[in-house]
Amino acid sequence: MTLPAIQVRDLRKQFHRRRKRRGANAPEAWALAGVSFEVARGDTYGLLGPNGSGKSTLIRILSTLLVADGGDVRLLGHRLPEEQARVRWLIGRVSVDAAFYKKLSTRENLLYTALLYGLDPESAERKAMRVLEQLGMEQRTFSAPLEEMSRGMQQKISIARALMINPPLLLLDEPTTGLDPKSRRDVQAFLEDLRRREGTTILLTTHDMAEAERLCGCIGFLARGRLIAEGTAEGLRRQASAATLDDAFIGLTGETAASGEAAAGTPTSR
Amino acid sequence: MERGLRQTWAFMFRGYHLTRRYLSWVVVFNFYALTGSAAVALIGVAANDHQLTLTLIVGALLWNFLSVLYNEIAMSIAYERWEGTLEYTFMAPVSRLVHLVGVSLFALCNSVVNTTVVLGGLMLFTPLSLSGANLPGILVVILASTLAFVGLGVMAAALPVLSPERGAEGTHIFQGSLLLVSGVYYPVDVLPAWIQPLSALSPATYTLSACRKLVGIGNPATTAERLRPGRALGQAHGTLEANGLTPRGGGAAQRAGRSREPMTKAARGAATKPPKSQVPASAAASTDAPPPRPAALAMTPDSAAPSAIAKS
Numbered sequence: 020m021t022l023p024a025i026q027v028r029d030l031r032k033q034f035h036r037r038r039k040r041r042g043a044n045a046p047e048a049w050a051l052a053g054v055s056f057e058v059a060r061g062d063t064y065g066l067l068g069p070n071g072s073g074k075s076t077l078i079r080i081l082s083t084l085l086v087a088d089g090g091d092v093r094l095l096g097h098r099l100p101e102e103q104a105r106v107r108w109l110i111g112r113v114s115v116d117a118a119f120y121k122k123l124s125t126r127e128n129l130l131y132t133a134l135l136y137g138l139d140p141e142s143a144e145r146k147a148m149r150v151l152e153q154l155g156m157e158q159r160t161f162s163a164p165l166e167e168m169s170r171g172m173q174q175k176i177s178i179a180r181a182l183m184i185n186p187p188l189l190l191l192d193e194p195t196t197g198l199d200p201k202s203r204r205d206v207q208a209f210l211e212d213l214r215r216r217e218g219t220t221i222l223l224t225t226h227d228m229a230e231a232e233r234l235c236g237c238i239g240f241l242a243r244g245r246l247i248a249e250g251t252a253e254g255l256r257r258q259a260s261a262a263t264l265d266d267a268f269i270g271l272t273g274e275t276a277a278s279g280e281a282a283a284g285t286p287t288s289r
Numbered sequence: 290m291e292r293g294l295r296q297t298w299a300f301m302f303r304g305y306h307l308t309r310r311y312l313s314w315v316v317v318f319n320f321y322a323l324t325g326s327a328a329v330a331l332i333g334v335a336a337n338d339h340q341l342t343l344t345l346i347v348g349a350l351l352w353n354f355l356s357v358l359y360n361e362i363a364m365s366i367a368y369e370r371w372e373g374t375l376e377y378t379f380m381a382p383v384s385r386l387v388h389l390v391g392v393s394l395f396a397l398c399n400s401v402v403n404t405t406v407v408l409g410g411l412m413l414f415t416p417l418s419l420s421g422a423n424l425p426g427i428l429v430v431i432l433a434s435t436l437a438f439v440g441l442g443v444m445a446a447a448l449p450v451l452s453p454e455r456g457a458e459g460t461h462i463f464q465g466s467l468l469l470v471s472g473v474y475y476p477v478d479v480l481p482a483w484i485q486p487l488s489a490l491s492p493a494t495y496t497l498s499a500c501r502k503l504v505g506i507g508n509p510a511t512t513a514e515r516l517r518p519g520r521a522l523g524q525a526h527g528t529l530e531a532n533g534l535t536p537r538g539g540g541a542a543q544r545a546g547r548s549r550e551p552m553t554k555a556a557r558g559a560a561t562k563p564p565k566s567q568v569p570a571s572a573a574a575s576t577d578a579p580p581p582r583p584a585a586l587a588m589t590p591d592s593a594a595p596s597a598i599a600k601s
Binding site for chain 2 (some may be wrong): 079082083097101104107108110112114116118119120121122123128130131132134135136137140164
C-alpha cells in the first residue's frame with residue numbers, strides 16, 4: 020500500500036498578537052485548531068473556506084514556510100519540519116498573488132528560479148516555455164517586464180514556474196482568484212491535463228465552488244481553523260441536504276465562502 | 290558542487306538584471322555618492338590641509354565601500370519582502386549559506402563598482418593620485434574588513450525577518466551608528482567620552498586607521514618634509530585662489546586671525562599632522578605663498594614607509 024501524498028494530523032497553529040503594554044494580556048488567535056486530512060497520490064484535494072479560515076496558513080506550513088505548533092505533517096512520506104530540506108525539492112507552489120520581480124522579464128524570472136533550484140537553465144527554460152504555450156501565452160511576451168502584464172498572464176507564469184521543477188506535489192493557493200473567465204478556464208483545463216498526464220498530486224484552496232467541483236476528487240470545508248466536513252462534492256451536498264455545493268458550504272459552516280473574517284477559534288481537545 | 294554554484298549564481302544573476310532594469314536609479318545613487326564624497330573631500334582642499342584632505346578622502350572612499358556592502362546585504366531580506374518574493378526564495382531548496390554567499394558576492398561587486406565611480410570622480414575634484422600608494426596592503430585590509438562587514442550585514446539582514454518594518458529601520462540605525470563611532474571623517478577622540486568605547490567595537494575603526502597609515506597619514510616614519518602641504522594641495526589651492534575660484538580657506542583664515550583648530554583637530558589622530566612649530570619654514574612658507582602651478586595630491590612609496598607627498 021502506498022503512503023498518501025499528504026498526511027495531516029491534528030495540525031495546530033497559533034499566532035501571538037503583539038502586546039501593546041507590558042502585562043496586558045492579548046488574546047491569541049488559533050489559525051488552525053486541530054486539522055486532519057489525507058490526500059492520496061495523484062488526487063486533487065480542494066480546501067474551501069471563508070477568508071481567515073486558515074487555508075493559507077495550512078499551505079504555508081506545507082510549503083515549509085511556517086512551523087506548526089502541534090500535530091503531524093508528512094508530505095510524500097517526509098515529516099515536517101524535520102525533513103523540510105528534502106520536501107522543498109518535491110513541492111511547487113502557486114499563491115494568490117503572483118510573486119515575481121516585476122521589473123524583470125518572464126524569461127529572467129524563470130531563469131532565476133531554475134538557477135535557484137540548481138537546474139540546467141536551458142532545459143528548465145524550455146519546459147517552462149512549453150507550459151506557457153499550453154496555457155495560451157505567446158512567446159513574444161517573454162522578454163517584457165512582468166509589470167507590463169495582466170494579472171492573468173502573471174498567474175500563468177507563476178504556474179509555469181511551479182511546474183518547471185517537475186514537482187510531484189503542487190500546492191495551489193487560490194490560483195484563479197481575480198482571473199477573467201477565459202484565463203480561469205485555461206488554468207483549470209491545464210491542471211486537469213497535468214494530473215492526468217503526470218499524476219501530480221494537487222492541494223487546491225479556492226473560493227470558487229464550481230472550480231472545486233470540476234477539479235477536486237475530494238473537498239474539505241475549513242472554517243475557524245477547523246475542518247468542518249469533507250467528502251466528494253456529491254457527498255457534501257447529500258450531507259447538507261443541499262442542492263448546490265454553495266448551499267452545502269453555508270449549511271455546514273454557517274458562512275459564505277468568500278466572506279467572514281478571521282475568527283479566533285480555540286483548539287479542539289483530542 | 291555544480292548545483293551549489295548554480296544556486297550561488299542565481300543571486301548574482303538576479304542582482305545583475307535588477308541593476309540593469311533599475312539602471313537610472315543606480316546612476317542617481319552613484320552620482321549622489323560621488324557628490325557627497327567630493328563635498329567632504331573639498332573641505333580639506335578648502336582648508337588647504339593635505340593631511341585633512343587625505344583623511345577625508347580615505348574616509349569617504351572606505352565608508353562608501355563598506356556602507357554599500359553592508360546595506361546591500363542587510364537590506365536583502367527587506368527588499369525581497371517588499372518585492373513579495375521572499376516566501377519563494379525561502380521555500381526553494383537553497384541552504385542559508387549559499388543564499389548568503391550569493392547575496393554577499395553581488396553586494397561586493399556592487400560596492401567595488403560604486404567605489405570605483407566615486408574614486409574616479411574624486412580624481413576630478415581633488416588632485417589625488419594613487420601612484421605609489423601601498424595598494425596591496427590596502428587591499429589586504431579592505432578584504433579583512435569586507436568579511437567583517439559581510440558578517441555585520443548578515444546579522445542585520447536577520448532583523449527584517451524578525452520584524453519587517455522595525456527590522457528594516459534597525460539596519461539603518463545600526464549603519465548610522467557605525468558612521469558616527471568609527472572615525473570616518475574625524476578621529477574618534479573628538480567624540481564624547483561616553484560614546485568612545487563603542488568605536489572599539491566597530492570594524493570600520495580599524496579599517497580606516499590601517500588604511501590611513503598605509504597611505505601615509507599618521508605614519509611615524511613620515512617626516513614633515515615628506516608631507517609638506519605646500520607641495521601638494523597648497524599649490525592646487527593657491528591656483529584656485531589665484532583664479533578667484535575659492536574663498537581663502539586656511540591661509541585667509543589665519544591671516545584674519547581666526548583659528549583653524551576644528552580642522553586640524555579633525556585631522557589629528559588618524560592624521561598626525563606635525564605641529565606648526567615642527568614644520569620646516571620652507572613648507573610653512575609654501576602654504577602662505579603657494580606657487581602658481583597646480584600639483585597633485587599623491588601617495589608615493591617611500592623606503593621606510595608609504596607617505597603622501599607631492600607628485601610634482
